[in-house]
Amino acid sequence: MTGPTGSRPRRWPWIVAALSATALATWLWGIPALLAAIMADAVEAEWGDRVTVDRASWNLGRRITLHGLDVYDEATGRPFATCTRAIAELERSPAGGDPGLLLDLVLEGCTLVGGDDTLATVHRVHYHREGDAPARLAFDGVHAALVPSEIDRWIGAVTRIVSAPGIAPDGGGPLMRAIDVRRTRIEVSFAGTEVRVPVGQLSARIRPTAAKALAIEFVRARAFDGDLTASGDVDWSGRLDYRVQAHLRGIDVNAVGTALGLGAASRGHASAFLALRAPHDPQHGGNPVGSGWVAGTDVRVWDAPLFAAILGTLGLEGTDDDTLEHVDGKVRFDHGRLWLVELIAQGQPVSLFCNGSLALADGALDLGVVPRVAGGRGVSDLPLVGEPTQAILDVVAGTAIQLRIAGRIGEPDVAVQPLSIITEPMRAFFALIRGERSGN
């Protein structure tokens, strides 16, 4: 076929264009897809979990970037970790000794999943491994929500992370050196309650101590505007077991009030300690068990619903200057409840002695409070009390009252109950004192 002038048309520009388009398409889509598939297979082989990668790119040097990395749980078939971008740098180890592979991996924009929920988001994860040496892992900028009764989901996620390269499946290989956590914020909540405990500026080191055991060290954080230090360990070689010891100093009671709904005008300072263990008994509903104590000074909580209800029942009002100078008590987590054990709060306008508990499942209160009204303050006419401003006399006269508190922290239900005479030895003691005073 010939053209109008009789010359043969050139086809080679079209061929060149077609080849160029094919090359460009290969470069833009084909190679990245192939690279993504190769990297996904490589990570799968290394980690043992199914992995998908949306897209990958290579800078023709040491760096490979993966986009849209998902790691799947073999048991459920769902992703347990997702990552927006992963940047891997590979090279041969520096000279000296056996040449090995140096892998420096940075993951950005990660999400950790447990069951159907997001456990945590992580701004940046850094993994570093050199040859056969133990790997290091660092999490930066973690935001997480923790419900203690669901801690097994967290343990499951952490164990998968710890079972990364660096630990042989049979426990015979070198353990991962450490997992550092920095700039972390956790919100601790208790199912069925409105309690929210923010723990910020948290840093910690998690150190594998065996194939299925971790030590949690160097925990530093801010909670309730005070300093939190803690340590613990976890072992899942058999039945899951863990223990944690945490010490809080310089707690701001107002911050506690905000977390527990005690009222915006609360103030005071306190220190506290908790030693918690895994429950190992289904009666605890998955909640940890343990004990602790709290010690507070100059605490003012009279605007909080619970304490306002106590004052209201006694016909008292708390002024701005009225504080509980000393608050001391023990706490215990047991039988699925938080127990207050011999909590004594001494101050104005009333001192309180308390035993009781709060159900961890739904926040239901069951408290007994014995009030002692400070001298010189007016009170309503409560016939069971007699002369309530004379604390000793009302004991000697054989009558006392107890406030029974049910309901919840934000909506307490206060009722007055009489108490029987306290103890015979006490009666004898007071009789002896009365006898001495009268000269008998």
Next chain:
Amino acid sequence: MRAHARIVATMVALALASCSTAVTRRAPAPSTERVAEADLIAAVTRCFHDHGLDAIASIAIEADGDRITLARAAGHREPQRATRRRAVELAETVPGVRIATWTERDRSR
């Protein structure tokens, strides 16, 4: 006068303390041994706190029945001998503690 004031103060304290025998809703006995051990650990740390031993975070405490073992917390320096001795002395004053010992950790931890 001082004696009477002391008697009155004692009576007030006893009155408050005696409330513990009368107030209901007391916590039941620990449900398991590990709760009882946590009670003991908490009591020891409270003793440290009350006596100004400001090293709670750097001392790891373990309980086995009525035996308490103290050691430096992992990653912390070994406390001075006087601190270790004081910690053991205080721990042995806590009701329920029969014996307290200090164990030195190896340096690798």
